[in-house]
Amino acid sequence: MTKSALVLGGGMVGVCTAWHLAQRGFDVTLIERGEPGRETSYGNAGLIQREAVEPYEFPHDLGTLLRVAVGIGNDVAWRARDLPAIAPRLLRYWWHSFPSRYRAIARSYEAMIRHCLDEHQRMIAAAGADNLVARNGWKALYRTGRAFEVGIGEARDRAQRTGILSEILDGAALARAEPVLLHPMAGAIHWRDPWSVSDPGELVGRYAALLEAAGGRILRGDARSLTRHAGGWRVETAQGPVDAAQAVIALGPWSDMVARTLGYRLPLFVKRGYHRHFAWPGGLATPVLDTEMGIAMIPMARGLRVTTGAEFAHRDAPSGTRQMARSEQIARALLPLGAAVEAQPWRGARPCMPDMLPVIGPAWDHPGLWFHFGHAHQGFTLGPTTGRLCAEMMNGETPFIDPAPYSPARFRRA
Ligand SMILES: Cc1cc2nc3c(=O)[nH]c(=O)nc-3n(C[C@H](O)[C@H](O)[C@H](O)COP(=O)(O)OP(=O)(O)OC[C@H]3O[C@@H](n4cnc5c(N)ncnc54)[C@H](O)[C@@H]3O)c2cc1C
Structure with a gap:
């Protein structure tokens, strides 16, 4: 199979996934309807939250x-x-x-968070973004x-x-x-x-520039045009259709729009x-x-x-x-x-997601389709870490974090 991928969504999560794929020799096209890093990844508090070793639970006290x-x-x-x-x-x-459930979830959360500074640092250094x-x-x-x-x-x-x-x-x-x-x-x-970032959208922009420097393309397009094509995936862009063997849905809060059209009901x-x-x-x-x-x-x-x-x-x-x-x-x-x-x-x-963990892994009914979203309160923190995890899985490597707790299959109905 050719190493090519469409990454849908240019927030922190999509940009980091695309960069990690490009680092692994993939021919990568990032599809974004606007500019990278101008939505949720722009407007957050800009904290790279190494201390956030537990997700926000739903309160139980009266x-x-x-x-x-x-x-x-x-x-x-x-x-x-x-x-x-x-x-x-x-x-x-x-x-x-x-x-009882939350404790196990928190352990899987911590397994990602513990890498956040190292994974950001690698990209910050490569992007020359230390001033942010x-x-x-x-x-x-x-x-x-x-x-x-x-x-x-x-x-x-x-x-x-x-x-x-x-x-x-x-x-x-x-x-x-x-x-x-x-x-x-x-x-x-x-x-x-x-750590804290003085301009979160700009950091995503610098990571996007890093992606381009690594040979990735960033094209304007509507992710909702994603279709199966010749055993792979196709999306329509301002510069015409683009095909790739694999596709990743990294559309943050819009991810369900595309997943739903393909028959997935993710909560x-x-x-x-x-x-x-x-x-x-x-x-x-x-x-x-x-x-x-x-x-x-x-x-x-x-x-x-x-x-x-x-x-x-x-x-x-x-x-x-x-x-x-x-x-x-x-x-x-x-x-x-x-x-x-x-x-x-x-x-x-x-x-x-209701179980407080992001969805990272293969879509069960469509070979070559991947989900990567649902980072809730810490997507700005986690993008480089889970971007690496997702790219490693797509590349067939042994992932550096056990991906099982984040598998989309946990939402598959019997
Ligand atoms: C007030 C607030 C404070 C926060 N503070 C923090 C914090 O301090 N630290 C932290 O780690 N996290 C924080 N977060 C959470 C964090 O911002 C998110 O988890 C993270 O930005 C999600 O990134 P993403 O890439 O998944 O989504 P997004 O950044 O939303 O990216 C999705 C992209 O998909 C694109 N898109 C959507 N539809 C289409 C389409 N049809 N076609 C093409 N492209 C499309 C959008 O334009 C967008 O660029 C905060 C969030 C909020 C709201």
Whole structure:
């Protein structure tokens, strides 16, 4: 079989997959409807989250569920009219979050996350993108002593189980470390290992340039035109049809659109999120996350980026206004913010699976077709790692991570 591949989707996941394929001698064409790295992989918090050794579970304690249900708090929001359609997937998400199942899932999650810095570093170095990356971690801020105590307990537990280290800062130590904060806090946990990126879309753009330098092509096209052709795959592009022996669906939150037309019913759902940049004088030593309010504040190239938590809604439903407005209010009370940079907040959608693991592997009914999506809260972190894993499988190599937990076949109906 010729070593050729179509990679559908030019987000962090697709671009990294394509680069790893090109590195292995594949003739690669990346198909993107716009520019690489301009959707979910643009609008995130830009954290390469080495500390994220566990995925976000569905809450089980009654207090949290009630708080979310009545709309108190800002970390989770939902669009009531979309809930009936999303509920079956959320129920499965809840089911997978029971401790006995969740523990096994978290082990498979950690198996990917542990490689994230090394795999990004390889691409950052090759792309000459070091100027976009800060390597001094981020801080989780706690407003109340009770939440801080819980956070400390979890951090110690994480250190014991996975060796991920953090520094505990009490209120006074935090005030010294981040004097720009306008509001006193109970304390903070400084995760030192993660990195942050000042322009996430630009990093994907640099990785895309790396792909082209390695001989890959990037063409405008609509992934929905994918069809079987002469024993391989064909897609229509602005420059005419392109054929290849293999094809990878790496369309992030849009992945189900193409998978569905080929007969696959994969339970992808989204957690939407918003961001907006604000002018500010600077002064944060690291990005900060207000844990109890569910917002992240990250110094970026365009200003201070304020990102929201999760919104449960249809991917394409109109934007809500409340969560971003509240997030802005909270951020303004914490930091000296000026005017908003954009006229409207940005909105994106984290591509999620009910068992919190991405889908990486061969499609069971179509030889040469691969799935690679569903990275939820950490696709920016994981793209280079799972891109390598996917490319190794497509190339017939022994994968560097056991791919079994991420296999699409787990969703195959009997
Ligand atoms: C508010 C927020 C904060 C986040 N913060 C972080 C973080 O700090 N760290 C982290 O690791 N992750 C974070 N994430 C998650 C992360 O952004 C995603 O998991 C990741 O970007 C998904 O990448 P992707 O390549 O799968 O999808 P995308 O980046 O969405 O890429 C999919 C691509 O497919 C293209 N496409 C779609 N349809 C078609 C079509 N028909 N034809 C051709 N092309 C098409 C799109 O244009 C797009 O470029 C955050 C997400 C949000 C929303």
